[in-house]
Amino acid sequence: MQDIVITGIGLATPLGHDLDSFTEGLFHAEPPFVSHSTRYTRDVPVARVDDAGLADEAGGGPLDRASLLAVAAGRRALTDAGLLSDAARLKATAVMVGNGSGPTHAVNDAYHQLLATERLPGLTLLRCLPGGAANALALRFGLQSSNQSYTCACASSTVALGEAMRAIRHGYAERVLVGGSEAPLGDGTLKAWEALRVLAPCGDDPRQACRPFDRDRRGLVLGEGAAFFVLEAAAAANARGARLHGRLLGYGSSCDAHHWTEPLAAGQVRAMRGALADACLEPQDVIAVNAHGTGTAVGDRVEAESLHEVFGARGLAVSSTKSVHGHLLGASGAIEMAAALVTLQRWQAPPTRNLQHADVPGGFDWVSGAPRPLPQGRAVLSNSFAFGGSNASLVIGR
Incomplete structure (x- = not known):
């Protein structure tokens, strides 16, 4: 059985866009939760991604916000793995993406525009495709091995990572750019979660809203972001002298x-x-x-x-x-x-x-x-x- 290694990591998270800031936030920073409301929802705590430089890194095209986050994080993972300028290896790379909600911002925008003007832009359908993030990654970086999306609610990117590991083990892919992206902070999605009555209230301090395993818990805090990895067979990674972050066992x-x-x-x-x-x-x-x-x-x-x-x-x-x-x-x-x-x-x-x-x-x-x-x-x-x-x-x- 092939040993599967992680040779690239790319992040676009509420804790930062690189592994050092993510690590600092994970171990020492206060939760970056802020109060947020829409035209339809009360104030709720959310975790946002800093937009600085995000669009420039993702490039142009009809991208929903979830796809934009995926492309930015995917670029960072490929760069970290030393593959971004290696056209031959990129061509042999598969892409697998987990996303639970789909392109919610694009869908929300389309409904608002339809109600206001009874017209929609020509690329609306492309922005609203559930597999848009995987499509965007494949198109942006020339990934020609295969293109797959997984939607299993909150298990989506874990399933994508596991299935990517299996694909490499069984010889269906040489390497895989795999991860997850999510941007659920639009009007309709937040309203739907509010209706389910599982969102924590802001309280006096949004940073204290999420309290897992605590007796005073009051619900979850939604966040947006993306994380992507390059997975490879250990033999192939070692042959090209790649740095190893760890192993998916x-x-x-x-x-x-x-x-x-x-x-x-x-x-x-x-x-x-x-x-x-x-x-x-x-x-x-x-x-x-x-x-x-x-x-x-x-x-x-x-x-x-x-x-x-x-x-x-x-x-x-x-x-x-x-x-x-x-x-x-x-x-x-x-x-x-x-x-x-x-x-x-x-x-x-x-x-x-x-x-x-x-x-x-x-x-x-x-x-x-x-x-x-x-x-x-x-x-x-x-x-x-x-x-x-x-x-x-x-x-x-x-």
Whole structure:
């Protein structure tokens, strides 16, 4: 079985556009949440990406905001991997993108313009294609191997990463530019999430709105952003002298087939155990978990139950980085794989912000306050559990 390595990382996140600023934000910065409202919604806390230089990096074309974020992060990943000017290798590269909401800004803009003028620009349909981010990446960088999009709600980019690993293992792709992008802060999308009654209120300080695993949690905070990676077979990466950020060791997925919104511990357990089995690892080989941890009461409780079923009560470090970068929906798995890589590089687990009074079962180290030193070990597990019952887990190693 081929060893799959990560040779490029590209980010466009609320914590910054490069790995150093992302790492600093992950471990030490205050959550960059701000109050936001639209013509249809009350004030809600959100996590935005700084637009400085974003459009210039992404280039022109009929891009929805989610596609623009994807192209910017994808360019950075290809540059980091030393591939941006290597036309031959780019031609042999596949692209796989996870996105949970689709081109929401383009759709919102089209409805507003239709209502106002009863006309639409000629490129409206292209901006509204669900696979627009993958199309934009392939067109911008000449990626000719294959072009695939995955939509599995909040598990989308985790599934994309796992399927990219499988494609390389089985010889369907030489390398893959893979990740996720999301831009859900438009009128219609925010109103739909508000109607579901899972968004945290701003309160006195938006930075304290997201409180995973805490007794005072009040809901999740939506964010926008993108994270992309270059995955390659280790032999091919070594042959071209590529720098290695880490390894993608295992992937597991499952479906609860239970409820539209309520998670099921048994399904989550199957995904985690599947990822460990795929990586040929045992639970004791994992030194930390990046939890799905959105800050909803049912979600936190069920994930704690499933973690206990897989790992037992052995003091394993568990963090929820959504408490600092927000919930990027379909892009969450990708940004959280970057967090898992940083965890391994530093041998530290990032703290869950605003976690003061944990109300989940004992037996784990629910990391809060300050980064937690970790023993050097083999792997970090990252979880993505989605509406509709889609579960996906990744095992990341050095």
